[in-house]
Amino acid sequence: MQPLKVLLWILMAELATSATVDSFIFTNGFTGSKLILDGLASITENGLLRLTNDTKQSTGHAIYPTPFHFLQPSTGKVVSFSTTFVFAIIPQDPVYYGHGMAFFIAPTPNFSYPDDDGDISNHTVSVELDAMQNFDIDDIDSSNHMGIFINGVKSNLSRYAGYFDDRNGEFHNLSLVSGEPMQVWVDYDGGEMKLNVTLSPIQIPKPKRPLLSMVVNLSSILFNSMYVGFASSTGTLVASDHCILGWSFKLNGLVPEALNISTLPSLPEHAAIKEKPKYLTTIWLTVGSLFLLMGMAIAVILIMVRRRRIKFGELVEDWELQYSTHRFSYKTLFKATKGFNDKQLLGVGGFGKVYKGLLPKSNTQIAVKRVSHESRQGMTEFIAEIVTLGQLRHRNLVQFLGYCRRKGELLLVYDYMPNGNLGSFLHCKDRPALNWPQRLHIIKGVASGLEYLHEDWEQVVIHRDIKTNNVLLDSELNGRLSDFGLARLYDHDTDPQTTKIAGTMGYIAPELARTGRPTTLTDVFAFGVFVLEVACGRRPLDLKLKDDNQIVLVDWVLENWKKGKILDSIDQRLGDEHIVDEMKLVLELGLLCSHPLPALRPSMKQVVQCLNGDAQLPALSSLSFSNFDLPALQQNDGFDKYVLSYPSSSIPSSESNIADFRSISIEEQSM
Ligand SMILES: *[C@@H]1O[C@H](CO)[C@@H](O)[C@H](O)[C@H]1NC(C)=O
Numbered sequence: 105m106q107p108l109k110v111l112l113w114i115l116m117a118e119l120a121t122s123a124t125v126d127s128f129i130f131t132n133g134f135t136g137s138k139l140i141l142d143g144l145a146s147i148t149e150n151g152l153l154r155l156t157n158d159t160k161q162s163t164g165h166a167i168y169p170t171p172f173h174f175l176q177p178s179t180g181k182v183v184s185f186s187t188t189f190v191f192a193i194i195p196q197d198p199v200y201y202g203h204g205m206a207f208f209i210a211p212t213p214n215f216s217y218p219d220d221d222g223d224i225s226n227h228t229v230s231v232e233l234d235a236m237q238n239f240d241i242d243d244i245d246s247s248n249h250m251g252i253f254i255n256g257v258k259s260n261l262s263r264y265a266g267y268f269d270d271r272n273g274e275f276h277n278l279s280l281v282s283g284e285p286m287q288v289w290v291d292y293d294g295g296e297m298k299l300n301v302t303l304s305p306i307q308i309p310k311p312k313r314p315l316l317s318m319v320v321n322l323s324s325i326l327f328n329s330m331y332v333g334f335a336s337s338t339g340t341l342v343a344s345d346h347c348i349l350g351w352s353f354k355l356n357g358l359v360p361e362a363l364n365i366s367t368l369p370s371l372p373e374h375a376a377i378k379e380k381p382k383y384l385t386t387i388w389l390t391v392g393s394l395f396l397l398m399g400m401a402i403a404v405i406l407i408m409v410r411r412r413r414i415k416f417g418e419l420v421e422d423w424e425l426q427y428s429t430h431r432f433s434y435k436t437l438f439k440a441t442k443g444f445n446d447k448q449l450l451g452v453g454g455f456g457k458v459y460k461g462l463l464p465k466s467n468t469q470i471a472v473k474r475v476s477h478e479s480r481q482g483m484t485e486f487i488a489e490i491v492t493l494g495q496l497r498h499r500n501l502v503q504f505l506g507y508c509r510r511k512g513e514l515l516l517v518y519d520y521m522p523n524g525n526l527g528s529f530l531h532c533k534d535r536p537a538l539n540w541p542q543r544l545h546i547i548k549g550v551a552s553g554l555e556y557l558h559e560d561w562e563q564v565v566i567h568r569d570i571k572t573n574n575v576l577l578d579s580e581l582n583g584r585l586s587d588f589g590l591a592r593l594y595d596h597d598t599d600p601q602t603t604k605i606a607g608t609m610g611y612i613a614p615e616l617a618r619t620g621r622p623t624t625l626t627d628v629f630a631f632g633v634f635v636l637e638v639a640c641g642r643r644p645l646d647l648k649l650k651d652d653n654q655i656v657l658v659d660w661v662l663e664n665w666k667k668g669k670i671l672d673s674i675d676q677r678l679g680d681e682h683i684v685d686e687m688k689l690v691l692e693l694g695l696l697c698s699h700p701l702p703a704l705r706p707s708m709k710q711v712v713q714c715l716n717g718d719a720q721l722p723a724l725s726s727l728s729f730s731n732f733d734l735p736a737l738q739q740n741d742g743f744d745k746y747v748l749s750y751p752s753s754s755i756p757s758s759e760s761n762i763a764d765f766r767s768i769s770i771e772e773q774s775m
């Protein structure tokens with residue numbers, strides 16, 4: 105029985121010693137570990153130890169339930185010990201991550217976190233993972249540090265988190281709040297009294313060189329019976345999630361360097377918690393960028409509307425509403441002319457630039473005349489007139505299609521004439537010369553158009569600016585009068601006292617120059633000059649010519665007529681194909697129309713009849729040009745004689761008018 109008893113004793117002793125725990129290891133999670141959990145600490149379903157949850161301003165503790173005997177019973181010296189754990193700190197906010205956590209050795213389970221209350225934590229050793237952002241304390245730089253605290257609120261040793269590479273000794277920074285699992289080793293050599301703290305990413309084996317290493321005599325710090333555990337600090341602004349994945353502790357020796365990673369609980373909430381802010385961030389970013397985009401879109405729209413308003417802005421007044429059918433929107437014209445592109449430019453006339461355009465809906469080619477018009481004065485009448493004139497329909501008139509009015513600008517829309525204006529056709533050396541039948545056809549056409557304006561419509565329309573440049577040629581080389589009525593724009597625009605003479609130098613009848621009052625007969629005068637110009641292929645005034653007698657076309661033709669050689673005036677480019685009688689007729693008609701005395705000029709009706717052979721041209725010889733030729737008119741006495749001898753109420757004889765006329769003559773010569 106005795107030996108059995110002894111054996112039993114030994115067995116019991118064995119059981120007793122094995123019962124005195126000096127190590128533990130958690131590599132399969134903490135489920136069923138009986139850890140003392142305090143505050144926010146909890147163990148998740150898959151065995152993860154969480155020191156905190158989303159609650160702010162609160163702490164959590166997890167303590168191994170039984171204390172360890174840190175002192176050698178015989179010597180009272182602190183024994184060697186070693187612990188390692190795998191942790192992850194998952195910030196809930198990438199900027200304001202919350203608080204740190206610590207491994208501690210303390211006499212009671214209720215350990216107070218070093219930084220939290222400033223009290224000396226007597227008889228404690230702790231290793232802090234300082235993830236806290238301290239905004240008020242002077243250790244802003246100390247965040248993301250690891251520190252050793254002995255009895256204190258201030259670390260005895262701390263260092264920026266990281267590890268020394270075993271291969272080259274290089275230091276690698278680590279972010280404690282990366283959310284990635286990392287491993288910490290805390291080793292104390294009782295003999296050397298050296299406390300080492302080592303950190304490394306979970307994939308890297310324990311680095312040989314510790315992050316922190318200090319010599320400290322823990323004999324006076326540690327009691328025989330001490331608890332080990334973890335604590336999280338109070339979350340200051342927002343919480344972080346502090347997770348312990350695995351933990352091992354061992355007295356009198358070293359823990360296995362590596363915890364079996366494959367068996368550690370995963371971080372299910374890692375993903376969840378990490379996803380959440382990401383998710384939230386995504387939502388906020390999306391919402392934010394949507395708002396931003398909306399704001400920008402609204403701004404862009406406003407700017408565009410404003411720019412459009414400026415770009416396509418028009419002036420419409422009540423009185424214009426009756427003309428709405430004749431109104432084009434600026435936008436339409438803008439698009440039709442490709443934004444009034446210079447490539448669309450047909451020409452620049454006295455009234456402004458003319459652009460070619462294409463109306464997309466009707467596929468109609470148009471010409472858009474941009475007339476700058478600063479003054480509103482007389483605009484009502486002018487628009488009324490131009491719209492009225494727009495109702496005129498004649499094959500020898502360029503069809504007016506409509507208008508558009510903007511600030512300081514009037515846009516007039518006409519049919520597009522593919523062959524441009526007669527003036528440039530006639531005088532451009534690059535173009536083939538028009539033959540006689542073509543010229544005659546044009547002259548007849550223009551005569552017909554002008555007759556229509558003067559006589560065939562319900563009211564007399566004076567063109568006021570007959571010239572080759574205002575005769576456009578359509579695809580069939582029909583001459584078409586353009587710009588009729590446009591001269592009125594200047595009338596309305598200016599002070600009657602300083603009325604400018606509408607018209608073009610060389611086409612202005614003498615009485616028009618004196619009175620400034622246009623009549624159908626001033627139109628006839630200009631038509632006469634036009635006829636001579638077409639037949640002779642010469643500008644009405646050619647200052648390049650040396651011979652003074654040749655400068656003025658009418659004078660020159662008249663001279664030739666007086667010499668009995670009127671056909672010498674004919675354009676040299678016309679070969680022999682011309683019919684002499686027709687030419688003579690046209691030249692004499694031109695002279696007759698441009699007679700200095702209005703009363704002797706034929707009406708347009710007569711002109712058309714003559715051209716069609718329906719009436720005889722009066723004999724020029726009976727009209728005694730010699731008394732009234734233009735050079736004579738330009739001399740004072742001759743002019744006076746003319747005025748006095750010509751009884752017409754329409755021709756006042758004041759000195760100022762004579763002066764006006766002279767100034768025009770001077771201008772003519774200096775042109
Ligand atoms: C955090 O933990 C505390 C204590 O266990 C609990 O009362 C609270 O509901 C938890 N909060 C969350 C969001 O889980």
Ligand SMILES: *[C@@H]1O[C@H](CO)[C@@H](O)[C@H](O)[C@H]1NC(C)=O
Pocket residue numbers: 212213214
């Ligand atoms: C520490 O915890 C023990 C029991 O766990 C308790 O009796 C004691 O009052 C606590 N002390 C403090 C200061 O909280």
Ligand SMILES: *[C@@H]1O[C@H](CO)[C@@H](O)[C@H](O)[C@H]1NC(C)=O
Pocket residue numbers: 223224225226
């Ligand atoms: C720590 O020690 C100091 C002085 O010895 C004492 O005043 C303080 O109450 C102690 N703190 C704790 C938590 O035991």
Ligand SMILES: *[C@@H]1O[C@H](CO)[C@@H](O)[C@H](O)[C@H]1NC(C)=O
Pocket residue numbers: 264275276277
């Ligand atoms: C590591 O962090 C410290 C402190 O922020 C910094 O001064 C150092 O440049 C960092 N080193 C590397 C390699 O990032």
Ligand SMILES: *[C@@H]1O[C@H](CO)[C@@H](O)[C@H](O)[C@H]1NC(C)=O
Pocket residue numbers: 291292293298299300312313314317
């Ligand atoms: C502490 O680190 C030093 C190297 O700095 C090493 O020599 C020593 O053995 C380590 N002690 C422990 C207990 O790990």
Ligand SMILES: *[C@@H]1O[C@H](CO)[C@@H](O)[C@H](O)[C@H]1NC(C)=O
Pocket residue numbers: 321322323324
């Ligand atoms: C360590 O501290 C204890 C208690 O204060 C003391 O007895 C011992 O001599 C110290 N050891 C050394 C090596 O200083």
Ligand SMILES: *[C@@H]1O[C@H](CO)[C@@H](O)[C@H](O)[C@H]1NC(C)=O
Pocket residue numbers: 364365366367
């Ligand atoms: C880790 O755990 C797995 C599964 O229990 C086992 O197969 C493997 O051998 C362990 N590895 C180590 C190094 O202990």
Ligand SMILES: *[C@H]1O[C@@H](CO)[C@H](O)[C@@H](O)[C@@H]1NC(C)=O
Pocket residue numbers: 254255256258259260320321
């Ligand atoms: C840390 O070590 C302990 C024990 O050696 C001292 O008592 C403390 O004063 C010391 N604290 C600091 C901040 O160095």
